[in-house]
Amino acid sequence: MLTYLFYIHITNAKFFFNIKGNGFRFLRSNWLWKQLRLYFPVELVKTVNLPADRHYIFANFPHGVVTYGCSINVTFDIDNWLALFPGIRPRQTILNATFLTPFFHEYLRCCGFISVSEKSLMHHLTTRWRGDGFTSNGVVIMVGGAQEALDSHPGQYELTFLRRKGFVRVAIKSGAAIVPCFTFGEVDSFDRWDGHRAQSWQLLIKYLFGISITLIKGRGGCPLPFKRRIVQVVGAPIDVVQSDNPQPEYIEEIHQKVVESVKKLFEEHKSKYVENYENVKLVIN
Numbered sequence: 001m002l003t004y005l006f007y008i009h010i011t012n013a014k015f016f017f018n019i020k021g022n023g024f025r026f027l028r029s030n031w032l033w034k035q036l037r038l039y040f041p042v043e044l045v046k047t048v049n050l051p052a053d054r055h056y057i058f059a060n061f062p063h064g065v066v067t068y069g070c071s072i073n074v075t076f077d078i079d080n081w082l083a084l085f086p087g088i089r090p091r092q093t094i095l096n097a098t099f100l101t102p103f104f105h106e107y108l109r110c111c112g113f114i115s116v117s118e119k120s121l122m123h124h125l126t127t128r129w130r131g132d133g134f135t136s137n138g139v140v141i142m143v144g145g146a147q148e149a150l151d152s153h154p155g156q157y158e159l160t161f162l163r164r165k166g167f168v169r170v171a172i173k174s175g176a177a178i179v180p181c182f183t184f185g186e187v188d189s190f191d192r193w194d195g196h197r198a199q200s201w202q203l204l205i206k207y208l209f210g211i212s213i214t215l216i217k218g219r220g221g222c223p224l225p226f227k228r229r230i231v232q233v234v235g236a237p238i239d240v241v242q243s244d245n246p247q248p249e250y251i252e253e254i255h256q257k258v259v260e261s262v263k264k265l266f267e268e269h270k271s272k273y274v275e276n277y278e279n280v281k282l283v284i285n
Contacts, residue, residue: 023112033076036068040189043231044073044080045269050138050237052087055125055176057167058140058234061159061262063148064186065216069230074140075111084234089134091124093141116141118170125174139176141167151285154188154226155275157266158283161259168246168255175242178254180261184273185230190216190223231273235265259284 036042050056060070073081074090081090093116099105114120124137142148144160151158171178192215218224238257243250263282270277 024110027107027111028076028078030077033072037072037077040068040185040225040228040230042069042072042077043229044084045231045233046084047234047265048236050085050088050179050234052085052135055136055174056088056138056179056237057121057125057171057176058138058179058181059143059167059258059262060140060181060183060232061142061144061148061161062152062157062183062186063142063144063146063160064183065149065152065190065192066225067142067183067186068189068225069183069186069232070140070142070181073232074138075113085138087133087135088138089132089136091137091139093121093139096120114139118166121167121170122174125170125176138179140181143167152187152190152192154191155280156187156283157280159262159285161262161284165251165255168251168258172240172243172246172250172254175240177237177239178258179237180235180258180265181232182235182262182265182269183230183232184269185228188228189225189230190218191226192216229273231269233265233269233273235261 058074060067071092075092078090081088089112091112091114094108094113096115096117098113099108099115114124121139121141124139128135143164144151145164148158148160151160168178170176216223218226238254238261240254241250263284266282270280274280
């Protein structure tokens with residue numbers, strides 16, 4: 001076991017950012033994940049065509065508790081993605097620390113997950129590998145992260161976004177276009193057990209480890225997700241001018257464009273995918 005843990009440490013430190021190909025297809029498109037897609041159901045909507053001659057950062061909001069919509073569309077049942085965005089290799093990002101989990105480490109790699117660290121992102125957004133038929137990478141980042149997961153409540157769209165500009169800096173350094181995405185219904189898959197003690201414990205875990213462990217309740221008060229429609233809408237790309245040394249003013253300019261694009265996606269599509277949409281507002285922190 002010690003040998004295996006040492007292997008995880010070495011491979012994670014050296015190779016976690018250098019994963020070629022698209023993982024194992026049978027893990028990314030099979031009967032089990034299709035049944036999960038149908039359970040909610042989960043849908044993927046394209047608003048514009050995306051040429052596969054460049055790399056993309058898909059900035060997805062909101063995180064929700066589990067990110068069912070994004071994970072199913074981008075990682076576990078990718079047939080719809082391949083039909084809508086041919087040639088773009090879908091890659092979902094997670095915290096690098098997740099790769100340190102024994103045995104789960106191999107599964108994540110086989111499913112095509114990559115680290116959200118800057119080193120990993122730069123590798124996948126500047127390297128072209130066509131051995132599996134794809135011509136570019138579509139790297140998906142849950143920008144709001146753990147804090148957005150802790151703020152998730154059914155019927156409420158509260159994003160953690162205004163001070164998160166690292167993904168914009170990476171986009172400029174790599175030259176990748178930023179594609180805003182909004183997943184309607186993601187916040188409705190679970191409710192949370194609230195209370196002072198629960199909240200204090202969750203914030204402590206986030207502070208110590210950078211991850212969110214949320215006390216959730218679903219159908220019948222159990223951790224079974226509610227059967228709610230989840231629709232991930234993919235917006236139009238925001239092009240950037242590549243620079244090895246992005247200036248703060250330009251980072252702010254692009255970040256503001258992303259903010260406005262996310263607001264536009266929400267306002268244009270909420271009437272189709274949100275119940276009682278007239279009373280639902282988007283909050284961006």
